[in-house]
């Protein structure tokens with residue numbers, strides 16, 4: 001499968017595919033009644049909807065920066081089945097990176113938007129089978145993780161325990177490859193993180209700005225385009241829904257001011273879009289390749 005490549009000024013952004021999982025629609029749409037969200041997407045017989053897993057490989061100022069690492073392959077066959085993943089489709093992320101022309105050793109920085117399992121599962125892998133100890137997937141990379149996110153992931157509560165797994169970040173720390181960041185940081189002069197809370201307390205988006213062009217990787221601040229068009233549509237996964245709404249307003253204001261390209265991590269229909277106002281309402285218009 002060919003991958004999509006964007007030029008944002010001098011920065012090159014590759015959209016890296018880590019496949020698709022199926023999740024209960026209640027998680028993605030929260031309080032929104034099914035009769036409303038079913039106009040946007042249809043669910044399977046188990047009420048699951050497709051969640052695409054996109055990662056980014058950004059080439060900026062000589063650095064190769066991987067944003068998020070998908071679900072990885074450390075789950076049992078039973079969990080794979082629950083997620084709707086084919087039993088033997090392993091190493092999707094590394095395959096997609098190879099198709100884009102990158103080897104695991106080429107990655108300088110891995111940056112996790114947050115540490116939920118569908119964003120950092122590919123940080124580590126068990127090349128010797130599911131009983132083996134997980135090892136960093138990217139041997140030459142430093143892994144950038146937010147301090148508060150690491151705290152929340154290290155000491156999960158009853159609600160977050162099902163998605164924060166130490167095997168996705170502890171082997172990174174053990175290997176001396178963890179770089180803890182605190183708040184908004186510059187990764188290069190063209191790439192920066194933006195704390196966008198609500199989904200988790202220190203969830204971060206990634207902004208790319210170069211030569212007057214701008215793009216933002218929205219991660220779980222705005223998982224599907226419809227969550228941007230309808231502010232009240234907030235996933236049930238979000239730990240603080242009212243903060244999520246504030247975050248969305250700030251992103252919309254920034255994105256319109258900068259005419260930014262919007263990169264959606266989980267939307268099966270729109271990978272890259274732009275905001276357009278019609279009749280006083282914001283709509284996300286897909287950007288063709």
Ligand SMILES: [Zn+2]
Pocket residue numbers: 116118119219220266
């Ligand atoms: Zn996610």
